[in-house]
Amino acid sequence: MVILEPMTEVDFQNYLEPAIAEYAQENITNGAWTEETALERARKQYTELLPQGRATPSHFLFTIVEASQQQKVGILWFALEEKQGQSTAFVYDVSIEERYQRHGYGSQAFREMEKKIQELGISKISLHVFGQNHAAQQMYKKLGYVATSMVMSKVLDHE
Template structure:
């Protein structure tokens, strides 16, 4: 079984460098942001969400660790959001490193996440996934997540 261990400050800095760039690229690929503004917008969002790094209020950043080998196999970041109806957990980022994919780590990480969220007294987990990320969509649906919103675009090629 995997463990969710609090991300260290040094792991956070490595994560942040990669995550800001990947998030910008995902928004460009989805057609949300123009390439010339994407990196700046991504940096701004991360700064707003994580002003104090791993110590940011209501933000939980973890390294996903194989419980047997001790190897870091991915990352998971969720936050407690205070929505109008009731607080929930929102997964901002989740990644199983490429060399560890399709070995059950993602499923185990989300099962462990559910335990953590319940320990915080929360009864739901939400997340966003880009439409082009079919492997993630399949994982989330297999874990019991349901589509609550769906945005669609048709590119006209003009």
């Protein structure tokens, strides 16, 4: 079983730079950004989303902790947003440390997050997942999430 603990400032600082680098790389891999600009663009987006760091209003950053061993296994970040007059939650990031992956911690963290979001009076959760992240897509499907839109691309050979 996991619990979601509010992220400490130390945990936030340990999370931030690797998360920015990973986000930049994901955007390079999916062809959205160039290698030359990706890191700068990722850093800018994080700064815009979290201008007050972990104290940014309506943003909830958690450390995922395996309860019995009190071991930190990952992070989860969501925010409350208004979309078309409806309050929703948007999951910005969930990450399980590699050595703890495939043990159900991600699914457990999502169930705990869903309880917290319901307690806030919110009834809809949205998220973005990169097309090449098949493991995450499978987990989200198992948890009942469905695709609401999809962008597809094809790279053409120039011959």
